[in-house]
Amino acid sequence: MEFVNVILPLPIKGVFTYHVPKVLENSLQIGQRVVVPFGGKKLYTGIILEIHKIKPELYKTKEIFTILENEAFVTINQLNFWKWISEYYLCTLGDVYRNAFPSALKLESETYIRKTGHEIIWEELDEREIFVMQNLEVKTSIDLKEIESFISKKHIVPTIKSLFEKNLVELDEQIIEKYKPKQMVYLDLNPDFKNSEIFKRALLEIDRAPKQREAFLVFIQWQQQRTSHIGKRELVDRFSPAVVKGLIDRNFLIEFQLQIDRIEDYDDNIEDFNELSEAQNQAFHEIRNQFSKYNTVLLQGVTSSGKTEIYFHLIDEQLKLGKNCLLLLPEISITTQLVTKIQKRFGNEVGVYHSKLNQNERVEVWKNTLNNKYKILIGARSIIFLPIQNIGLIIVDEEHDSSYKQSDTLPLYNARDCVQILAHQFKAKVLLGSATPSMESYYNCDQGKFGFVELNQRFGEIKLPEVDLVSLRTPTITPNISYELYEQIKICLENKKQVILFHNRRGFSPILECNQCGHSPTCPNCDVSLTYHKVSSTLRCHYCGNTRALPQTCPSCHSHSLETKGIGTQQIEEEIIHLFPEARVARMDVDTMKRKHAYEILFEKMHLHEIDILIGTQMVTKGLDFDSIQLVGVIRADSLLNFPNFRAEERTLQLLTQVSGRAGRREAGKVLIQTFDPENPLYLFIQENNYHLAKDTILQERKEFLYPPYYRLIEITFKHKKQDKAKKTATFVVEYLRNFIQEPFILGPEEGLIPRINNYYIYKVLLKHPANKSTKNLKFFIEQSLTKVESVQAYRSVKITIDVDPL
Numbered sequence: 001m002e003f004v005n006v007i008l009p010l011p012i013k014g015v016f017t018y019h020v021p022k023v024l025e026n027s028l029q030i031g032q033r034v035v036v037p038f039g040g041k042k043l044y045t046g047i048i049l050e051i052h053k054i055k056p057e058l059y060k061t062k063e064i065f066t067i068l069e070n071e072a073f074v075t076i077n078q079l080n081f082w083k084w085i086s087e088y089y090l091c092t093l094g095d096v097y098r099n100a101f102p103s104a105l106k107l108e109s110e111t112y113i114r115k116t117g118h119e120i121i122w123e124e125l126d127e128r129e130i131f132v133m134q135n136l137e138v139k140t141s142i143d144l145k146e147i148e149s150f151i152s153k154k155h156i157v158p159t160i161k162s163l164f165e166k167n168l169v170e171l172d173e174q175i176i177e178k179y180k181p182k183q184m185v186y187l188d189l190n191p192d193f194k195n196s197e198i199f200k201r202a203l204l205e206i207d208r209a210p211k212q213r214e215a216f217l218v219f220i221q222w223q224q225q226r227t228s229h230i231g232k233r234e235l236v237d238r239f240s241p242a243v244v245k246g247l248i249d250r251n252f253l254i255e256f257q258l259q260i261d262r263i264e265d266y267d268d269n270i271e272d273f274n275e276l277s278e279a280q281n282q283a284f285h286e287i288r289n290q291f292s293k294y295n296t297v298l299l300q301g302v303t304s305s306g307k308t309e310i311y312f313h314l315i316d317e318q319l320k321l322g323k324n325c326l327l328l329l330p331e332i333s334i335t336t337q338l339v340t341k342i343q344k345r346f347g348n349e350v351g352v353y354h355s356k357l358n359q360n361e362r363v364e365v366w367k368n369t370l371n372n373k374y375k376i377l378i379g380a381r382s383i384i385f386l387p388i389q390n391i392g393l394i395i396v397d398e399e400h401d402s403s404y405k406q407s408d409t410l411p412l413y414n415a416r417d418c419v420q421i422l423a424h425q426f427k428a429k430v431l432l433g434s435a436t437p438s439m440e441s442y443y444n445c446d447q448g449k450f451g452f453v454e455l456n457q458r459f460g461e462i463k464l465p466e467v468d469l470v471s472l473r474t475p476t477i478t479p480n481i482s483y484e485l486y487e488q489i490k491i492c493l494e495n496k497k498q499v500i501l502f503h504n505r506r507g508f509s510p511i512l513e514c515n516q517c518g519h520s521p522t523c524p525n526c527d528v529s530l531t532y533h534k535v536s537s538t539l540r541c542h543y544c545g546n547t548r549a550l551p552q553t554c555p556s557c558h559s560h561s562l563e564t565k566g567i568g569t570q571q572i573e574e575e576i577i578h579l580f581p582e583a584r585v586a587r588m589d590v591d592t593m594k595r596k597h598a599y600e601i602l603f604e605k606m607h608l609h610e611i612d613i614l615i616g617t618q619m620v621t622k623g624l625d626f627d628s629i630q631l632v633g634v635i636r637a638d639s640l641l642n643f644p645n646f647r648a649e650e651r652t653l654q655l656l657t658q659v660s661g662r663a664g665r666r667e668a669g670k671v672l673i674q675t676f677d678p679e680n681p682l683y684l685f686i687q688e689n690n691y692h693l694a695k696d697t698i699l700q701e702r703k704e705f706l707y708p709p710y711y712r713l714i715e716i717t718f719k720h721k722k723q724d725k726a727k728k729t730a731t732f733v734v735e736y737l738r739n740f741i742q743e744p745f746i747l748g749p750e751e752g753l754i755p756r757i758n759n760y761y762i763y764k765v766l767l768k769h770p771a772n773k774s775t776k777n778l779k780f781f782i783e784q785s786l787t788k789v790e791s792v793q794a795y796r797s798v799k800i801t802i803d804v805d806p807l
């Protein structure tokens with residue numbers, strides 16, 4: 001008999017053995033998708049990891065139901081990569097599989113499906129498919145379990161798969177819901193207006209509606225400037241719904257809809273490469289040089305030095321060698337300018353993969369990658385899980401960015417580090433690029449592991465912006481805007497230039513406080529104050545989402561003197577509007593950027609200079625490349641530094657350097673940093689643009705206090721609704737581990753920074769390990785300690801997560 005070991009999307013260690021039905025014997029492949037029964041009732045889509053003839057002795061195997069296609073869906077390289085991740089990040093293969101695979105490709109009992117609304121041609125469906133579709137006529141969504149009552153288990157997944165392929169059903173998951181493909185409404189000119197007589201008459205007709213006339217002319221101007229369609233929303237935002245409706249009612253503009261979420265083929269012109277400047281050319285050659293000695297090279301290029309241009313030339317070289325390239329970007333940059341830039345150079349050989357794609361799009365990219373359709377793949381961190389082929393070069397742009405680390409779902413991997421394994425598999429090179437490299441990467445250069453190339457000149461020999469520190473200890477014009485900043489904004493606006501104001505909201509969200517008794521409403525489920533949301537007039541918990549109406553009186557002493565404390569971007573916006581009533585102001589933060597195309601619209605507006613002042617959180621610090629930003633203001637630099645994390649200084653340095661880099665990219669620019677602590681050496685380094693000295697200071701401290709990059713960290717988190725259970729389990733683990741690891745390499749258990757989230761009490765244990773030694777033993781002890789926990793009945797319900805290399 002033939003057996004297969006299958007990976008299932010479960011947080012259980014190990015693989016699961018099934019026997020192969022006679023008809024499938026000798027035809028299976030490693031990496032193929034199979035549907036298998038599990039437990040009493042469930043069924044899952046699994047991946048074949050091994051095929052063998054060894055009958056398990058301890059239990060009776062079940063038979064696999066079916067295979068989903070005749071070829072492997074996961075490559076051997078991928079499976080090896082998954083194994084590495086599960087060993088390094090101490091999670092199960094099932095955790096990796098669950099995360100690595102698009103949901104639509106791993107149907108299981110709990111998967112919900114619903115109709116797409118696509119026309120059903122009943123004659124083309126088989127009996128089972130008809131059953132499912134009829135069921136969906138009466139119910140909006142069903143899960144695979146329900147289908148079991150009318151289709152045999154064996155046939156469920158193939159049936160659904162077939163309906164998927166016919167585009168008749170889609171997954172119904174709450175998370176996916178958000179990104180459901182949307183029809184976007186666009187506007188076009190009435191085709192009759194091509195006739196200039198009709199056009200002239202039309203213009204006369206709206207002479208008496210000046211707003212409509214203006215909107216109409218702006219629309220025509222846009223149409224001439226752009227190759228893409230013009231969204232209705234954009235015109236509405238610029239004018240008003242009524243004005244735009246007027247133009248549509250008059251039949252001047254015609255509405256049409258397009259589904260925008262499908263991966264669009266690029267059909268515009270392919271642009272030539274820019275010639276590299278002398279400095280860029282030198283860096284380019286230096287990188288190639290270093291690649292003959294090192295597999296990984298760190299490129300530190302100051303902001304606006306044109307690193308992208310160098311990437312393009314390196315990529316081009318690989319393509320000419322017949323190799324593919326992988327380009328990793330922080331999540332946010334994906335929706336922005338870079339992707340368009342790349343498509344302009346490389347056309348349709350580019351695949352894009354990121355979290356805002358819907359399920360169908362993900363499947364499409366996966367299949368195209370497997371079929372080696374793309375020469376270049378661009379994506380956020382999850383791109384490393386695609387079935388990539390024939391890779392010659394992997395580029396990680398903004399390598400210091402924390403969004404390369406997955407922090408909410410297992411596995412808690414860092415894509416910047418994982419690409420080393422992929423590169424090894426393909427014998428490919430890795431280029432890490434940043435204006436502000438991470439301490440880890442510097443360390444690797446020092447250790448002789450990475451090569452190092454520096455590019456110290458901005459493109460066009462533009463000078464780096466001048467940085468001024470402004471003390472907040474002296475009186476300000478409005479609560480958060482100093483006289484100096486006010487003056488500079490004024491000058492900038494007079495010069496018809498744009499301003500970016502950066503306000504770090506982390507830890508500074510507005511809260512409600514009673515002036516009488518000092519009470520501040522807290523979340524019933526978490527140990528945090530509720531955040532005040534002005535627009536909806538609510539108090540909200542940012543950890544569990546708990547929301548309540550804004551109280552009129554203090555819940556504790558019933559006085560009426562409730563006041564908001566702390567500042568958010570909204571307050572800054574109000575102050576700016578008050579100071580500059582004429583200016584066109586926009587805000588960029590999680591609240592304003594929720595909608596799928598919010599970024600594109602905002603960037604378009606920045607580009608067209610329809611915004612004078614852009615106020616935003618961290619989002620404005622990354623990658624923005626606009627011509628006319630002359631001034632960058634940092635509202636409160638200190639809020640970054642005061643964050644209780646050993647990386648606070650590094651992050652501050654990176655953020656401030658990055659945000660400063662948005663200024664003066666075409667001609668001289670200026671940066672104003674407002675702070676309560678203008679003598680802080682870190683700010684002085686930033687002012688002098690001395691990243692190297694700043695980095696040396698930080699590294700010195702890290703070494704002294706046994707932190708990365710000199711030591712690797714592993715953090716174990718314990719969560720339980722009963723506080724003492726969480727604490728006791730954590731203590732139990734620490735006591736066990738102390739047999740092998742002594743102070744100061746083991747810390748805790750300590751309460752979490754927020755001791756309770758969503759009614760779960762949190763305890764943490766931190767382990768440190770010299771970076772130049774293998775963590776194999778340490779990881780073994782940790783796993784042992786968890787096995788010990790498993791054996792104690794009372795501790796079993798405690799939720800334990802291990803974070804290797806936490807940020």
Ligand SMILES: Nc1ncnc2c1ncn2[C@@H]1O[C@H](COP(=O)(O)OP(=O)(O)OP(=O)(O)O)[C@@H](O)[C@H]1O
Pocket residue numbers: 274275276277280301302303304305306307308309434435459623624625661662665
């Ligand atoms: N060789 C070149 N020819 C023409 N334009 C260039 C060239 N190199 C760079 N540029 C332009 O200079 C600007 C800055 O380049 P780019 O955005 O690549 O910088 P960067 O190093 O990635 O900066 P940051 O780290 O701040 O994102 C871009 O608008 C780019 O188009």
Ligand SMILES: [Zn+2]
Pocket residue numbers: 523524525526541542543544545546758
């Ligand atoms: Zn809460």
